[in-house]
Amino acid sequence: MGAALGGLLAHSLSQILVAFLSTQNDPLFVDLGTDWRVLGFSAALACSSCVLFGLLPALRATSVAPGVVLKESGRGTTEGRSPFSLRRILVVSQIALSLTLLVSALLFAGSLNNLAKVDAGFRRDGILVADIDFTALNLSNERRLSFAGELLNQVKAIPGVDAAAIAEIVPLSGNGENHDLLLGSSGEPKGERPVAAFNRVSPDFFRTLQTPMLAGRDFDQHDVAGAPYRAIVTEEFARRFAGGRNPVGMTFRIGRMRTITPPYEIIGLVKNSKYSALRDEPEPIIYTCTAQYDHPDTDAQILIRSNGPMAGLLAGVKNSANQVHPDLDINFYAFDKMIQNGLLRDRLMAALSGFFGVLAAVLAAIGLYGVISYIVATRRNEIGIRMALGASRRDVIGTILQQTLLLLVCGVAIGMVLALAVGRSAGSLLFGLKPHDPFTFVAASALLLLVGLFAGLVPVYRASRLDPMVALRHE
Numbered sequence: 349m350g351a352a353l354g355g356l357l358a359h360s361l362s363q364i365l366v367a368f369l370s371t372q373n374d375p376l377f378v379d380l381g382t383d384w385r386v387l388g389f390s391a392a393l394a395c396s397s398c399v400l401f402g403l404l405p406a407l408r409a410t411s412v413a414p415g416v417v418l419k420e421s422g423r424g425t426t427e428g429r430s431p432f433s434l435r436r437i438l439v440v441s442q443i444a445l446s447l448t449l450l451v452s453a454l455l456f457a458g459s460l461n462n463l464a465k466v467d468a469g470f471r472r473d474g475i476l477v478a479d480i481d482f483t484a485l486n487l488s489n490e491r492r493l494s495f496a497g498e499l500l501n502q503v504k505a506i507p508g509v510d511a512a513a514i515a516e517i518v519p520l521s522g523n524g525e526n527h528d529l530l531l532g533s534s535g536e537p538k539g540e541r542p543v544a545a546f547n548r549v550s551p552d553f554f555r556t557l558q559t560p561m562l563a564g565r566d567f568d569q570h571d572v573a574g575a576p577y578r579a580i581v582t583e584e585f586a587r588r589f590a591g592g593r594n595p596v597g598m599t600f601r602i603g604r605m606r607t608i609t610p611p612y613e614i615i616g617l618v619k620n621s622k623y624s625a626l627r628d629e630p631e632p633i634i635y636t637c638t639a640q641y642d643h644p645d646t647d648a649q650i651l652i653r654s655n656g657p658m659a660g661l662l663a664g665v666k667n668s669a670n671q672v673h674p675d676l677d678i679n680f681y682a683f684d685k686m687i688q689n690g691l692l693r694d695r696l697m698a699a700l701s702g703f704f705g706v707l708a709a710v711l712a713a714i715g716l717y718g719v720i721s722y723i724v725a726t727r728r729n730e731i732g733i734r735m736a737l738g739a740s741r742r743d744v745i746g747t748i749l750q751q752t753l754l755l756l757v758c759g760v761a762i763g764m765v766l767a768l769a770v771g772r773s774a775g776s777l778l779f780g781l782k783p784h785d786p787f788t789f790v791a792a793s794a795l796l797l798l799v800g801l802f803a804g805l806v807p808v809y810r811a812s813r814l815d816p817m818v819a820l821r822h823e
Contacts, residue, residue: 443759453705462780469621508656528603564616
């Protein structure tokens with residue numbers, strides 16, 4: 349019966365998990381059809397476990413000599429220690445494994461929380477990304493630039509649009525472009541060439557994402573084809589290649605596919621920002637102007653900042669694009685939703701570990717409740733004698749609670765060692781947390797101790813309410 353109910357529960361929870369991880373714009377599809385091999389293995393394992401752990405007490409009972417049982421019953425003795433050693437070992441093991449899962453759950457949840465709060469260096473909310481593809485128009489390279497400019501101007505004219513700009517690479521989209529860097533206007537550097545991340549953007553890109561300009565200026569109408577090449581760099585570029593000084597005025601060249609570009613002059617310095625993923629460490633990023641690129645793309649990724657309703661903005665962009673040309677392929681996605689979708693792996697790890705952590709704590713509480721209840725049941729005669737001789741309810745509670753705490757403390761101690769070992773292997777999946785984070789270990793231990801104490805209090809309270817005369821007549 350347990351295996352059958354477990355199969356139904358697993359199927360339902362799998363659907364809930366997929367629904368939790370799916371988003372409106374990026375639904376997650378997983379084939380949840382029944383795999384009879386997995387179901388058969390799981391059912392066989394469940395039934396075998398029940399038979400095995402049900403058979404062990406029966407074997408122990410049949411191996412006891414009848415005379416020993418009669419002597420113990422005649423003397424009215426209480427339970428000995430050896431019959432319960434295996435039960436205690438199993439409960440301690442269960443508590444230890446539960447703590448390991450709880451620590452993992454708190455670590456992954458904390459890591460996800462740190463990623464959600466990390467400073468990306470730009471605004472996330474209120475920004476719509478419109479990817480307008482005009483490949484079907486078969487425009488020449490020169491016409492592509494002017495056509496993208498027309499699209500951008502039409503979008504900027506939409507009521508409610510605060511700022512808009514074109515970007516070759518949308519930050520945190522998972523895409524990236526890296527090239528060799530040659531500092532200076534001439535010469536070949538000795539040793540390996542440094543590498544930097546690149547992005548081509550239009551004027552107002554930093555104003556659209558509200559990335560602070562620390563020095564110099566933004567791109568403007570003078571940065572066009574035929575004009576001297578210019579670039580804007582981040583703080584990390586200044587730290588690595590300018591000794592932390594203001595890099596405005598420096599020059600560099602780009603090494604691409606065995607070719608070296610003419611010199612670029614740095615005209616601006618902006619705050620560090622994330623490039624490909626939130627987990628990335630700060631890296632030098634170089635921004636060049638789209639108008640100075642020799643091979644413009646056949647699409648325009650326009651980032652639009654607006655404080656108005658998103659539905660009205662979508663309709664406005666479609667109408668504006670149709671005014672430029674009616675046969676354009678347009679895709680929309682919210683910038684903040686795209687960033688959240690990039691955290692799918694972290695959300696999955698947090699959800700799974702959290703679910704199994706809670707499940708393990710519940711199972712540990714059930715196991716502890718069962719063992720303490722059994723101990724109380726077998727010691728009813730002893731409890732009755734103690735109370736008849738003057739023991740108070742507080743004494744009875746203290747005696748049983750002491751055993752509960754002993755099992756919990758032993759399980760938590762062993763679980764900490766296991767959690768430390770498991771945490772090292774999961775360290776690469778964490779962000780902003782160490783696998784041995786003290787707060788996480790203390791919180792998980794305290795939570796499990798509270799759950800265990802609550803589970804043990806029910807049989808302890810029941811033992812304190814025993815009538816001594818009824819308990820003495822028990823055997």
